[in-house]
Amino acid sequence: LRKNVEDFTGPRERSDLGFVTFDITADILNRKNGLHIFWEKNTLIIFDWNVKQLFLYLSAEYSTKNNALNQVVLWDKIMLRGDNPRLSLKDMKSKYFFFDDGNGLKGNRNITLTLSWNVVPNAGILPLVTGSGHVSVPFPDTYETTKSY
């Protein structure tokens, strides 16, 4: 389950900048139905002998007048084999600036946040997997005066 608290947008260099804080709770090893992240809905364990690491990233996807599709990575993390596969991060700030190409964040009702990961094997194919479960975040219609971030 991920909750998100969207804060405010601020125009900088004529582009919208969005600020999002989020919680991530993910249980990547778990294969039971009804929980947050599956591995392609089959019963393979993600961290098998050929998996060196997972590169996790939280991306925001949305549409604007300028661009039909925008994807911005807000946060990423490398999870090595042997690291705790359960994530429980609260109140995280985005690692990267959430700039739009233009002013498409203001009043944008539908920003979808998804957690995905890149499986890096010891040798072999590099698949990208999207976790099930995503959150929609609306941005407000007005800008906020800049606060310290």
Place this chain on the structure above:
Amino acid sequence: VAAAVAAAMLSLDFLDDVRRMNKRQLYYQVLNFGMIVSSALMIWKGLMVVTGSESPIVVVLSGSMEPAFHRGDLLFLTNRIEDPIRVGEIVVFRIEGREIPIVHRVLKIHEKQNGDIKFLTKGDNNAVDDRGLYKQGQHWLEKKDVVGRARGFVPYIGIVTILMNDYPKFKYAVLFLLGLFVLVHRE
């Protein structure tokens, strides 16, 4: 080159095998050698067609994608137009005017209705995104800068290529030994 190698070999006493070869056999071996080289080239060109990439196999040259990839790892790329560029993908791109391809991950994309896309990259192991690496005044990468997307990889094997680049003498030694082997070996 083959003729020079053959001449050098003929003058070495311990290569009796070669001495016993008459001219026709020698030409045959040289043709064999030529066939092997042509086949290798054809396989490479075939790979280029199948993957859509001008360089379907690349060697990782820097540590900017550690701990996923290290110097010397081999990456297999595809560059099919039907596969859209999306965040999280590992792309190999060239900066205009520079020869060396860079292997980094896509951080942001902005795509227009007609498919025009501009994107930003960053190495996993770098603290900042790649804007500083791009050409002066260039803020985004485009499809034309992409050599391919990494789809698979094998570790360590590319070290041979790095060694051959850094130590040219090693490259010549390897080529010489290969040539020797092919010419001497009886098929």
